[in-house]
Amino acid sequence: MATRYLEIRQGVLSKNDQLAAGLRDRFARAGLFVTNWVSSPGAGKTALLERMMAAMRADGLQVAAVVGDLQTDNDARRLSRSGAPVRQITTDGMCHLEADMLAAKLEGWDLDALDFLFIENVGNLVCPTWYDLGEDVRLVLLSVTEGEDKPLKYPVMFNSADVAVITKVDLAVACECDLGAMRANIHAVRPGMRIFETSAKTGAGLPELIAFLLERRRAKRAA
Amino acid sequence: MHELSIAVSLVESAEQAARRAGARRVTQVFLRLGALSGVAKEALLFSYDIATAGTLLEGSLLVIDDVPVVLRCDACRRDVTLPGIQDFRCPLCGRPTAQIVAGRELEITGIEVEVADEASPQPTGCV
Numbered sequence: 001m002a003t004r005y006l007e008i009r010q011g012v013l014s015k016n017d018q019l020a021a022g023l024r025d026r027f028a029r030a031g032l033f034v035t036n037w038v039s040s041p042g043a044g045k046t047a048l049l050e051r052m053m054a055a056m057r058a059d060g061l062q063v064a065a066v067v068g069d070l071q072t073d074n075d076a077r078r079l080s081r082s083g084a085p086v087r088q089i090t091t092d093g094m095c096h097l098e099a100d101m102l103a104a105k106l107e108g109w110d111l112d113a114l115d116f117l118f119i120e121n122v123g124n125l126v127c128p129t130w131y132d133l134g135e136d137v138r139l140v141l142l143s144v145t146e147g148e149d150k151p152l153k154y155p156v157m158f159n160s161a162d163v164a165v166i167t168k169v170d171l172a173v174a175c176e177c178d179l180g181a182m183r184a185n186i187h188a189v190r191p192g193m194r195i196f197e198t199s200a201k202t203g204a205g206l207p208e209l210i211a212f213l214l215e216r217r218r219a220k221r222a223a
Numbered sequence: 224m225h226e227l228s229i230a231v232s233l234v235e236s237a238e239q240a241a242r243r244a245g246a247r248r249v250t251q252v253f254l255r256l257g258a259l260s261g262v263a264k265e266a267l268l269f270s271y272d273i274a275t276a277g278t279l280l281e282g283s284l285l286v287i288d289d290v291p292v293v294l295r296c297d298a299c300r301r302d303v304t305l306p307g308i309q310d311f312r313c314p315l316c317g318r319p320t321a322q323i324v325a326g327r328e329l330e331i332t333g334i335e336v337e338v339a340d341e342a343s344p345q346p347t348g349c350v
Contacts, residue, residue, distance in 0.1 A: 156260075
């Protein structure tokens with residue numbers, strides 16, 4: 001018996017990465033802009049998406065969502081109230097979405113007819129980090145109730161995202177949240193990161209966030 | 224606890240490469256793990272023993288090469304190593320920089336396998 005060294009040089013998650021690359025091609029061909037929303041549980045992904053999707057539909061945009069949760073389809077039912085098509089992925093305890101789970105949920109959907117697909121990931125600031133879903137933009141949300149130092153506690157997730165969205169800003173004063181410190185902490189782990197300050201309750205910051213997504217979609221289609 | 228699913232993916236990749244080379248057993252797996260990979264080393268080592276059970280990798284050693292975050296600092300015109308992952312500023316001049324050169328690695332670099340002496344050499348490299 002002899003031992004040998006075999007060079008491999010391969011990403012551990014290459015299977016997911018390949019599937020995600022396939023999805024990204026598919027989305028590009030369909031002219032579809034895809035966003036992946038990550039946050040801790042309770043940061044307000046569903047509330048913000050519900051309001052945003054309704055506003056975008058009112059502007060004549062075709063939007064749809066896929067929602068990941070460990071249990072229940074409550075979030076999918078809430079998002080459906082916007083009138084948009086919504087599908088639920090119940091992970092039965094799995095802490096993140098993977099590309100194959102998303103691909104399976106897209107079956108039967110006419111992607112060409114859609115402008116935006118929102119993926120609401122499982123509430124978790126750790127595990128969804130590594131799993132590319134073929135998205136164009138990854139948004140990390142944090143609410144003012146979570147404390148200013150959240151970015152310092154989860155630098156890996158903040159570094160994997162493209163945009164940060166602070167939610168529930170209408171509660172900032174009540175929670176004694178120092179928004180300046182929160183912004184500084186985001187920029188400590190990700191210098192220059194674009195930050196949106198939003199409230200699903202008052203609608204603050206939503207026009208800016210929607211305008212950003214529309215601009216990114218235009219840029220993608222022009223490319 | 225994503226480390227278990229990461230360990231399972233790692234075992235699948237290594238086993239595939241080992242079979243392709245006609246190996247009987249994998250004795251060591253070499254992994255590059257970036258500080259920004261976010262993978263907890265202890266949890267991965269623990270998961271590794273579970274994920275390797277009943278595979279060609281059973282009883283093998285996972286050798287982890289820790290890779291620190293390296294940033295490119297335009298002001299200093301050089302790559303600088305960060306001591307941690309919470310302050311993305313050049314340690315030399317203090318300027319913030321988001322240009323990450325290294326530190327995201329989660330990559331198998333190679334494996335050590337046992338092959339029968341009479342086995343003819345198989346091509347190595349990418350799989």
